[in-house]
Amino acid sequence: MMELVARRFRTLGEPLRLRILQQLEAGEKTVGELVDAxxxxxxxxxxxxxxxxxxxxxxxxxxxxxxxxxxxxxxxxRLCDLVCRSETKRSKAAFEALNGRTKVKR
Amino acid sequence: MMELVARRFRTLGEPLRLRILQQLEAGEKTVGELVDAxxxxxxxxxxxxxxxxxxxxxxxxxxxxxxxxxxxxxxxxRLCDLVCRSETKRSKAAFEALNGRTKVKR
DNA sequence: CGACTACATCACTATATGGTGATATAGTTT
DNA sequence: AAACTATATCACCATATAGTGATGTAGTCG
Structure with a gap:
């Protein structure tokens, strides 16, 4: 069961595949158009x-x-949205933690 | 950018890691407890x-x-929920397609 | 301090997977 | 049918990563 879900995540775990999906979000495309894009x-x-x-x-x-x-x-x-939101939150937290810990000249 | 999202998905694309997360959903655990479980x-x-x-x-x-x-x-x-729902829908569709195409004795 | 426990890390192997050139296949055109 | 176009598949290499035994490290107890 977990194997199935993991496989699904792995399918999305490849930048080029995500970019293909992103291209297709705008509308159908032929293989050649994707190759060019x-x-x-x-x-x-x-x-x-x-x-x-x-x-x-x-x-x-x-x-x-x-x-x-x-x-x-x-x-x-929807998956990508969730991940992006989480990623953004994480980056922001990391940034603020860094600012909090680093001595800043004033 | 897509690289970051892809990395995130790949992190979840491993059955054992999903099972670890599943264990932790029930509450905090030590490494030893996870090893046993x-x-x-x-x-x-x-x-x-x-x-x-x-x-x-x-x-x-x-x-x-x-x-x-x-x-x-x-x-x-939430990610796993989405994937599971989608997976279920897919399995169901595959099943019904099979039933529709196969000659069934009656 | 030395012995012990719990965990992290290292070194290594085996396997999976992405990229790519060559080739096969399906469809079109003349 | 031959030539051409678009796509799929094959064969191969390079790299990434999961699993594992051995070892390092932090903390506890006597």
Whole structure:
């Protein structure tokens, strides 16, 4: 059970995959468009898209000889929101702790 | 930026770390108690606790010569809730799709 | 102080995974 | 069908990381 949840988190634990999802949040895109937008190798993008697809996070359909990918589970953005908020709070706390402990010239 | 978020997800992308957090949800625990509860090696538990600590997810304090760990950022449980709900929905959809496509004897 | 306990860290191995060039496959066009 | 385009897959290397035995370190007790 924990294994399943962990796998899900690991799927999101890769910057390039998050950037792919971010691109798709704006709307469906072909593999080629993602390759251009993200400045990454095509096999690499395809591999990551495959992982996201297997995880059920994105959907795809064929159109001509292009594959069009799109978001399938909007949950990911709520997850990212939570993490970002937490990260921000953490950074702020770290900053204030530093200010509190450091002798500041006045 | 995405790198930070990804790192956070990767921290949660490990079953043993999730199980540690799950244990700590019930209340603070020492390293030894976690080792017993999770049936894992002590160095391994300590390493994972260190990772969770560096990530700011757990806090710790010394008491005698025992180290007591506890949850520091309850966000993780909201994250897990979201993932679990999504996972459940996905499993259910997969099941129904299977039932819809398979010829069933009646 | 020495012995003991609880934990952290080190050193190492095994495995998983990301990136990439080469190649296979599906669809289109002529 | 041959040539072309878009994507997927393969084979491989490099790196990251989980697990583990040995060792270091902080605190307690006699």
């Amino acid at each position: 993200l400045d990454a190798g095509q096999p690499n993008i395809s591999k990551h898209l495959g992982i996201l697809y297997d995880a059920g996070l994105v959907g795809r359909r064929r159109e001509g000889n292009a594959m069009i990918y799109g978001i399938n589970d909007p949950m990911v953005f | 999770l049936d894992a090696g002590q160095p391994n538990i300590s390493k994972h606790l260190g990772i969770l600590y560096d990530a700011g997810l757990v806090g710790r304090r010394r008491e005698g010569n025992a180290m007591i760990y506890g949850i520091n950022d309850p966000m993780v449980f």
